Amino acid sequence: MTFRKVRSLDLAVIISFSLLAPASAEPLSTSWVAAHGARARLIAGHVDGLSNGKADLWAGVEIQLAPGWKTYWRRPGDSGGLPPHFDWSRSKNIKAVTVLYPAPRRFKDAIGDSVGYSGAVLFPVKFQRENEAASAVLHLSFQYGICREICIPAEAEFALTIPPHIEGASPEISAALAQVPRPQRRPEDPELISREAKLEDQPPKLVLEARFPKSADTADMFIEAEGSTYVPLPVKTGAEGDTVRFEVDLSEGLELDELRGANLTITMVSERGQAEATWKLP
Numbered sequence: 001m002t003f004r005k006v007r008s009l010d011l012a013v014i015i016s017f018s019l020l021a022p023a024s025a026e027p028l029s030t031s032w033v034a035a036h037g038a039r040a041r042l043i044a045g046h047v048d049g050l051s052n053g054k055a056d057l058w059a060g061v062e063i064q065l066a067p068g069w070k071t072y073w074r075r076p077g078d079s080g081g082l083p084p085h086f087d088w089s090r091s092k093n094i095k096a097v098t099v100l101y102p103a104p105r106r107f108k109d110a111i112g113d114s115v116g117y118s119g120a121v122l123f124p125v126k127f128q129r130e131n132e133a134a135s136a137v138l139h140l141s142f143q144y145g146i147c148r149e150i151c152i153p154a155e156a157e158f159a160l161t162i163p164p165h166i167e168g169a170s171p172e173i174s175a176a177l178a179q180v181p182r183p184q185r186r187p188e189d190p191e192l193i194s195r196e197a198k199l200e201d202q203p204p205k206l207v208l209e210a211r212f213p214k215s216a217d218t219a220d221m222f223i224e225a226e227g228s229t230y231v232p233l234p235v236k237t238g239a240e241g242d243t244v245r246f247e248v249d250l251s252e253g254l255e256l257d258e259l260r261g262a263n264l265t266i267t268m269v270s271e272r273g274q275a276e277a278t279w280k281l282p
Contacts, residue, residue, distance in 0.1 A: 028160055028168070035154035037069040038146045042138065042158035043122075045170025047177060057166065059125035059138055060173045061086070061099070061158075065118060069148050072116040073104035075224050078233050079112035082145025082153055084123065093136035096128040102179035103267070103274035106220055106233070113233050114147075115222055122176040129162075136162045181267050181276040188213050190268035192277040193243065199260065199282070203251035208234065208266065211242050215270035219244040222267045229258045 029043040044059040061084075063071055072081040088097045102121060107114045129136045140158045145151055184191050194209040212219040221234045221244075232253055234246035250256055264279045 028162065028166065030158045030160050032064075033156035033158070035146060035156070036152060037066045037148060038071065038144075038154060039064050040142060040144070040154075040156050042140055042160050043170060043172065044138065044160055044162055044166070045168045045173060046166065047170060047174050057127070057162070058170065058173045058177075059127055059160070060122045060170065060176060061125060061140065061142060062120070062122040062172065063117075063144065064120045065146065069146055070107060070114070070116050070118045071121065071147075072114065072145050073222075074101055075115060075222065076145070077106070077112065077114035077116075079109040079114045081114050081116065081147065081151060082143070084142070084144040086123075086125075087141040088139065090139040090141070091137055092139070093130050093134055094127055094138065095130045096126075098126045100124045100126070100177070100180045102176050103181050103269040104222070105269070106222075115233070122172055124173055124176050124180065133164055135164060138162060179274065181269065181274040183277065184275040186273060188215075189273035189275040190215075190219070190270060191275065192266055192268065192279075195266075195279055197281050199250070199256060203249055204256055205250055206234075206248040208246045208248075209243055210246070210268050212244055212268070212270045213242055213272065215272040216242050216244050218271040220269050221246045222269075223248060224265045224267075225259060225262045229262060230254045231259070231264070 030041050032039040032041045040063045042059060042061055047056055047058050065071060072083050074083050076083050086099050101123060104115045104117060138160045143153060143155045146154050191211045193211050196207045198205050198207060216239045223231045223234060225231050230253060232248055234248050236244060237247045238245040259281055262281050264281060266277045266279060268275050
């Protein structure tokens with residue numbers, strides 16, 4: 001009889017503890033919000049090993065796409081498209097938010113090439129709380145474009161409460177962070193090896209060469225200028241071994257003077273890796 005009472009008390013303690021603990025032991029997520037051909041959600045959780053060996057708190061905006069559908073990168077490409085737009089202004093106890101973009105791919109369209117994602121994509125979001133000891137609310141008004149035969153806008157509203165302490169790790173965010181282009185850090189990542197601005201040529205153009213270790217056949221490159229200045233998509237013009245040459249025709253679609261002295265971001269992607277480099281034009 002005494003044994004049965006002790007076990008019942010232990011069980012009650014375990015149940016009481018379980019009602020309090022799970023929220024801090026699991027990554028957080030909102031419900032999915034459906035659109036035509038896609039659905040999206042907001043998640044949050046810890047990612048290990050990104051800051052002095054400590055676990056940092058990250059969020060992620062995830063889109064899942066139906067077969068045949070795509071969504072867009074921050075620069076949608078030559079054929080147009082709607083880049084994702086993130087409005088965090090209604091968040092509470094949040095002082096800084098930074099959205100990162102996994103490496104995109106190029107799509108051949110009837111009216112030109114576009115840049116984005118198919119299947120699924122998760123945009124990692126680094127955020128900081130004003131008061132680390134208090135709960136925060138990530139509130140996102142999210143607009144994005146999706147396209148199959150025709151392109152349509154989609155939107156969703158998310159609100160996710162982040163408690164002061166959360167221990168749940170997020171493998172989804174970790175996997176997406178591994179796909180974000182950064183300065184070359186692994187042997188398999190692409191490396192920019194030469195660049196030349198031929199702005200006085202006819203037609204004016206940029207010429208760049210990059211090394212893509214054992215992946216020249218899947219190599220691609222995307223170039224962005226600061227602000228809203230448009231840069232056409234690079235065209236692959238040759239390859240020798242692991243080295244791939246790209247050219248950018250600057251004769252149409254932009255004012256050349258807007259590019260002089262501009263800071264460019266060069267994103268290089270292949271099936272084996274991705275990297276980012278910068279270049280200040282003459």
